[in-house]
Amino acid sequence: MSPAKGTPKRGVSLFSYQCMKNCSATLEDYFEDLADMGATCIEILASDVENYPNPSTAWVDKWFGLCEKYGITPGGYGHWCDTKLYGHRRLTTDEAVANLVRDFKLANLLGFHRLRTKITTETRNNDPEPGWEKYIEKALPFAEKYDVVIGSEIHDPTVISTPHVAEYIKFIERTGTEHFGFTLDFSTFQDPAKINAAHFRPPVDDPASTREDLLGILPYVRHCHAKFYFMSEDFTEPAIPYEWIVPTLVDNGYSDCIISEYQGGSKDDAFIMDQLRRHHVMLKRLLGY
Amino acid sequence: MVEKEIVQARGFRNTRDAKGNVDGFQFRIKTGYYKGIWLSQFRVGDAKVDGETIAREDVIWEINGIEYTPDEMLLIGDTYWQVATPATVKIRRPGGLEQGYHTVGVSFGWYCNYQAPERCHPQLGTNWAGYYWERELLLV
Numbered sequence: 001m002s003p004a005k006g007t008p009k010r011g012v013s014l015f016s017y018q019c020m021k022n023c024s025a026t027l028e029d030y031f032e033d034l035a036d037m038g039a040t041c042i043e044i045l046a047s048d049v050e051n052y053p054n055p056s057t058a059w060v061d062k063w064f065g066l067c068e069k070y071g072i073t074p075g076g077y078g079h080w081c082d083t084k085l086y087g088h089r090r091l092t093t094d095e096a097v098a099n100l101v102r103d104f105k106l107a108n109l110l111g112f113h114r115l116r117t118k119i120t121t122e123t124r125n126n127d128p129e130p131g132w133e134k135y136i137e138k139a140l141p142f143a144e145k146y147d148v149v150i151g152s153e154i155h156d157p158t159v160i161s162t163p164h165v166a167e168y169i170k171f172i173e174r175t176g177t178e179h180f181g182f183t184l185d186f187s188t189f190q191d192p193a194k195i196n197a198a199h200f201r202p203p204v205d206d207p208a209s210t211r212e213d214l215l216g217i218l219p220y221v222r223h224c225h226a227k228f229y230f231m232s233e234d235f236t237e238p239a240i241p242y243e244w245i246v247p248t249l250v251d252n253g254y255s256d257c258i259i260s261e262y263q264g265g266s267k268d269d270a271f272i273m274d275q276l277r278r279h280h281v282m283l284k285r286l287l288g289y
Numbered sequence: 290m291v292e293k294e295i296v297q298a299r300g301f302r303n304t305r306d307a308k309g310n311v312d313g314f315q316f317r318i319k320t321g322y323y324k325g326i327w328l329s330q331f332r333v334g335d336a337k338v339d340g341e342t343i344a345r346e347d348v349i350w351e352i353n354g355i356e357y358t359p360d361e362m363l364l365i366g367d368t369y370w371q372v373a374t375p376a377t378v379k380i381r382r383p384g385g386l387e388q389g390y391h392t393v394g395v396s397f398g399w400y401c402n403y404q405a406p407e408r409c410h411p412q413l414g415t416n417w418a419g420y421y422w423e424r425e426l427l428l429v
Contacts, residue, residue: 018323021372024290047325052369082402085366086329120402 003253010283011041011075013225014048016262016276020269021048027062031070033273037280041075042067043116043225043259046103053102063110075257076151076183076223077112079103083120083129096135100150101142108146114223114256116183117150126158133171136180143179151183151223157206159188160213172220181222185261186240189214190229194239199229200265211244218252229264231278235285246286258283291373295321296393296424300377303385303428311385314338315351316393316426317375321418325372326399328352328365332413334396336380337423343380348395351377386428394423 012034017025027048034042046052050059067073081100083091091099107115119128119136136150143150152168154160165182172180188209195201214221228237236242246258260279266272292298300317320326333350336343350357352370356379370376378395398413398420413420 015323021323023293023373045324047369047371050371052325052371080402082327082330084400084402085327087363087400118403122405124405124408126403 006250006254008254008258009041010039011043011257011259012039013043013259013261019267028066031066031072034072035070037277041073041257043076045078053106074111076114076116076259077107078116080118081120093134097138100139104142104146104148107148113148115148115151117152119152127164140177140179149222150180153183153185154188155185156187156190159207160209160217169220181220183223183225184221185225185227186245187227189241189245190239201229211248214248223256224258225261226258227261227263228279231275235278235282242282291319294424295319295422297375298426301426301428312383313381314385315377315379317377319375325369328362328368328370330399331362332398333359334413336378336395338393339391349379351379388428390425390427392423392425394421396421
């Protein structure tokens, strides 16, 4: 029997607005923009939290006030597990766990259940550092306690067939955890041959993940970053095959968030806001809502 | 308001000691990165004024109202520096700078966990848009 169709929510990551972020846009400006394009969930980065990692109660109240006012729910919380925090040494396992738990608590406080987690890497291919299981496994009971899913990101240039993805799946199966999985970034499906000047990014020669690859990891996909570098006037991303990515997720019962993430490198606010709207026209057409 | 430029126009002025004597000058920068960083991830190099180099050891960095030497910051992994909060770069110089235009600049970068060593500058880590930033500013 085929699974019931999924009903993912359309969202936007504040990463998309990075050129505005260190200027004068306020948190409410972003909520207003999301609501304006019909997005119903939001992704923030840990660094979007005022006075991170210790927001005031007034800021937390403001956060929930904005969610209520604009009809937007917390979708994803992007954080980093930086074990190379100091130049002269790595964090100990306990220090790494403590920093993870600090983000779990904060995500929980702000209503997030999905994390985009960057595990320390030493390679361009995002291979996790040796020994990553030690601190991630020790953090799992806390992820359960604070009701969050650690979502290790699969992002270009990593493809789904990269050995470390299989290593993560082995870890999930061995521990039986429901609190570790993948944040799937659609950049892993981009066709390098179709990247053009409008994508605002240098050409790459990385391979692309396939539909079959996606089908193989679906049970472990807990959060999605709908990455795009350029949306054309006909509402397509020329280098990323959205036309089968979104239907494959829906047909297989995916009902978490699909978060738009613009990474095209333009510094023009108006252009980016238009690109996000083009992206949401495409998502609306693919989802039917 | 934070300006789009890395070196900020506002905040460029002479500084005074407790007795009111001009003892140096300061200017402000932001990283321009998409996220904040822990102080221990920040790396700085030398500063410059009108072509003259000022060694990194002689530059004081004020972040969130607290002054640090470059080496002190390397050990502080629990204080977060937000993207929209400019840092103040302070340089000791009895008498300060004269009224008028001056070109001031400083080198910096950062290390984050997802940056592979081969993509990093050996001392300054990463700074996608370049390591040295300067701007001609008017001292009132």
